[in-house]
Amino acid sequence: MAHQWRFFRSGGFDQVRLDKIEDWQQLSSLDPKLWAALSCPVKGLEFDSRTMAYLDSDNDGRVRIDEIKAAVSWALSVLQKPEVLLSGQALPLGAICSQSEAGQKLLASAKRILQNLGKTDATELTVDDTADLSLIFPADQLNGDGIITAxxxxxxxxxQLINTLLELGIQSTDRSGAPGINQEQLDLFVADGQAFTAWQQSGTDITTTLGAATDEAWQLHSSLHAKVTDYFTRCQLAAYDANATVALNGTAEDYAALSRQLLSQASSDTNHLPLAAVSADGKLALHKGVHPHWAEALARLAELAGALWGEVKHINSKDWQQLTDALQPYADWQALQPVSQAATLAPELLAACLDAQVLAAANDLISQDLAQQAEAESVLDVDKLIRYQASLRDLLRNFVSFESFYSLEKPAIFQNGRLYIDGRSCDLCLNVNDAGKHAKLAGLSGMYLLYIDCVRSNGEKKSIVAAMTAGDAGNLMVGRNGVFYDRAGVDWDATVIQIVSNPISIREAFFTPYQRIGRMISDQIQKFAAAKDKEIEAQSAAGVGDAAKVAAAPAPAKPPAPFDVAKFAGIFAAIGLAIGAIGTALAAVVTGFLGLVWWQMPLALLGIVLFISGPSMLLAWFKLRARNLAPLLDANGWAVNTNAKLSIKFGTRLTALASLPTGASRSLTDPFEEKSNSGLWLILIVIVVATWVFWRQGLLAAWL
Incomplete structure (x- = not known):
């Protein structure tokens, strides 16, 4: 019969239950459209990184549905007691299937691990047992990865061969964690070494006039060639036009600038000066009058080229070309020198590394190591099975469904800590790589988001996004500081760098109109006061200026304007009319309110409040009902397969507001609280309004 799946409703969608091993066994038949997620990134999650590496079989940095199915299927196939996958604790050796070939290999490898750990009597394995692979794969034992260590x-x-390659930077990391070399690296080094050796041997057939001094003479010739060629070219120009001689030599300004420096061959910049004094005869002195930077090298080269030049004190361009032609075969051979790391070794060391017996021993050792590949991979399979048994259940509850997130038993794998800020704590915090890019998609979640930079005292940094799902915006602003605790309990200094504003709660929406009215009135009063202050300041300045003018040139006094009775009568009439209109309107409202039955009065007040706050609350209610977790996760690289909603009630569980502990005592007396007379003014207003109403209705006259 078909498997009977069980679903639960949470977050506005149906989520599958996977708390029975039969559900795991039928997971491959579950319609992918019913999975909460289609893929998730390997990095950035609060989940075992080695388990995620095992799951990511194609090494593309993402885990997909097929990889989850394959992992569950493999784990079930090698266990004779698959129920242990639901426990998430230690893996008993007795749970491994001993009837199948794969299970027998796993069991043998598990016993080998315990033996290497010195726990031969143990009957179970935990994640801690395989956490350090160097204890399972010691560097002095073959481990099947094809890498040999010293x-x-x-x-x-x-x-010596292995250490030589490691010193050259030719290395790979062994499963033990120690550096070593593999077959490919060894073969490449041998090929480079043999090519360099063959090149060296080909140079023994090259003979020049200089004999044993050829190599040193070639090196000196190479270092001097550009400068000597420059000198003879300058001499040719001087022979072409004598007027160029002065310009081709160093100028007086050059030497004047040098005279103000502390000169030495190591520090002074005189390379622009010619090798020697330029003249039309084109002769280069070998010992005197040579630039001090090159004098020693030129003298040594003249000594080595004595067999070619003889005992001479000057040379010309033909002599230099003669030396160049004599060294050309050696120069051509040097140009063919292979460029490799093997070429940097001393000849004796290179010969020892290329010894046939040593290379044969290295190749044989690599072959022996590779022969252990199947057994070593079986050991890794034991580590994989241990980690699947410990973590796979949590992954399914965060991938196939979002049960961990909505059950609130423990944080989901995408929640990376808790933020404390502005008298509240926030549990929906996620890692972020690029806040600006993340906010473009995450803003569609309908949540109030804080993008925060976190820093530790040691300079470590990271960025997170925190979703505020209860309370109100309060004093949240860019630059506000808080404290973030990651899942390991480590505290970080947190600073808000960006805010994506959305409604947070119905309570916030209720007070929003009054806050807007209050801000509007406050802004208008401040603008009015500022305008009056500016007007008074301008009038004062004008008055001072006029007074100065009067003092400088007194003018005849202007008679005051006559009192206009009609003008002031009109003003008083307008004021009276305005007061009367306001009083009449207020009287009508109060009269109508007092004319209600007593039980209708609270309803009327409630209607007024709803008239003011109702639209804002209704709009916020619609937006809060539409809050969606999917865009927040999608911005982090997930592929969420449903609309995972955050209800208003659930939001209060993700963001906790400050509250006094149960049973705490509280004193309401604040000695520094500002005293307010609002109550007295309210009573006075009520008395005045009641008196006005009674007078207009004639009740006051009848009573008197």
Whole structure:
């Protein structure tokens, strides 16, 4: 019969229950459209990184549905007691299937691990047992990865070969964590070394007039060639036009600038000066009058080229070309020198590393290591099975469904800590790489988001996004500081750098109109006061200026304007009319209110409040009902497969407001509280309004 799936409703969608092993066994038949997520990133989650690496079989940095199915299917196939996958604790050796070939290999490898750990009597394995692979795969034992370490070498010559390659930076990391070399790296080094050796041997057939001094003479010639060629070219120009001689030599300004420096061959910049004094005869002195930077090298080259030049004190361009032609075969051979790391080794060391017996021993050791590949991979499979048994249940509850997130038993794998800020704590916090890019998509979640930079005292930094799902915006603003605690309990200094504003709660929406009215009145009063202050300041300045003018040139006094009775009568009439209109309107409202039956009065007040706050609350209610977790996760690289909503009630569980502990005592007396007379003014207004109403209705006259 078909498997009977069980679903629960949470977050506005149906989520599958996976708390029975039968559900796991039928997971491959579950319609992908019913999965909460289609893929998730490997990094940035509060989940075991090695388990995620095992799950990511194609190494593309993402885990998908097929990889989850394959992992569950493999774990079930090698266990004779698959129920242990639901416990999430230690893996008993007795749970491994001993009837299948794969299970037998796993069981043998598990016993080998316990033996290497010195726990031969243990009957179960935990994640802590395999956390350090260097204890399972010691550097002095073969581990099947094809990498040999110096600890594996059985001779000093082989150890020297491995250490030489490691010193050259040719290395790979062994499963033990130690550096070593593999077959490809060894073959490449041998090929480079043999090519360099063959090149060296080809140079023994090259003979020049200089004999044994050829190499040193070639090096000196190479360092001087550009400067000597420059000198003879300058001499040719001087022979072409004598007027160029002065300009081609160093000028007086050059030497004047040098005279103000502390000169030395190491510090002074005189390379622009010619090698020697330029003249039309084109002769280069070998010992005197040579630029001090090159004088020693030129003298040594003249000494080595004595067999070619003889005992001379000057040379010309033909002599230099003669030396160049004599060294050309050696220069051509040097140009063919292979460029490799092997070429940097001393000849004796290179020869020892390329010894046939040493290379044969290295190749044989690599072959022996590779022969252990199947057994070593079986050991890794044990580690994989242990981690699947410990963590796979949590992954399914955060991937196939979002049960962990909505049950609030423990944080989901995408929640990375808790933020404390502005008298509240926030549990829906996620890692963020790029706040600006993240906010473009995450803003569609309908949540009030804080993007925060976190810093520790050691300079470590990271960025998070926190969703405020209860309370109100309060004093939240860019630049506000708080404290963030990651899942390990480590505290970080947190600073708000960006805010995506959305409604937070119905309570906030209720007070929003009054806050807007209050801000509007406050702004208008401040603008009015500022305008009056500016007007008074301008009038004062004008008055001072006029007084100064009067003092400078007194003018005849202007008679005061006559009192206009009609003008002031009109003003008083307008004021009286305005007061009367306001009083009449207020009287009508109060009269109508007092004319209601007593039980209708609270309803009338409630209607007024709803008239003011109702639209704002209704709009906020619609937006809060539409809050969606999917865009927030999608911005972090997830592929969420449903609308995971955050209801108003659930939001109060994710963001907690400050509250006094149960049973705490509280004193309401604040000695520094500002005393307010609002109550007295309210009573006075009520008395005045009641008196006005009674007078207009004639009740006051009848009573009197």
């Amino acid at each position: 600890e594996l070498a059985n001779s000093d010559a082989l150890k």
